[in-house]
Amino acid sequence: MTVTTTSGTKIYIGPAVTAAAADTTAEFAALTYVEVGEVQNLGEFGDESSSVSFASIGDARTRKLKGARDAGTLALTVGRDPLDVGQIALKAAEKTKFEYAIKVVAADAPSAGHTNSIFYFRALVMSGRNNFGANDSVTTAVFNLGINSEVYEVPSAVTP
Template sequence: MKMFSTAGTRIYIGGPLPLKVFDYAEADFADQDWTEILGHEELGSIGDTATEVRTKRIRANRVVRFKGMREGATWELICSIDADDPGQAALIAAEKTNRNYAVRIVFPDAPDGGTPSERLCIANVGRAEEQLANADTEAAKVNFSLWINSNIVRVEAAEAAP
């Protein structure tokens, strides 16, 4: 098992991508022009959750649960406000639309000379809300909610080519 800290993680927003009937693959993101989002302080959680389907089995005196549809997380990304950051500006602009955008996370786990692991997905930016925190202890923040509307494509870290 390879463990790593999220310190040094990079986050990017790409262009709009349409919903697909089935899962995305790494190749679906190949033509994206990525803009890095700076100033992130909290990375939040990403992933899928299955909805719970329940049925009552009266004779067995048991409620049986099983998985239904899969739902992407609401990814809460918190950044210190940076009016000069093109990535934050892109997220704020994306919030004003109804479109899904490509999102890329690059972890700081590359082997020497190799490539890092990544996560790719599409998300609708549902919130871009300024948080004017404690004046003595915190910088003003912008809180983004990204509604993940696809599977999470996992790209594993790779060793350098021989």
């Protein structure tokens, strides 16, 4: 069985990058990353095409076409830790206008002889909001990562 849980998946933030500096898996892999700690929910990410429609007069049918692709906004929820270096890096990145390299390492190796899948992308840290909630709630923070690149996947593979 190759289906797995999210448990053990990790997310990292790297340096500010440009498209020219990080647009291949090799370029992303060469960067230095800091793990974001106390992650509760990684949210979702991945391409979705916008819908472009055209109404034809001749047969009164609407035609649908695929338009621009959007990898989405990842809503990263963490247990707020003011000393976590990854969370500190996300807070600092939110204050800039730059894209940052992001790495997600899935805990999906199907056996001990395989690697985990890795996803790389460039994103703007759009927000970093604290949620103090109610009595007996864990204080969390949500960082919205606006993905501005293709999501590059290095799939699980047999270890050499």
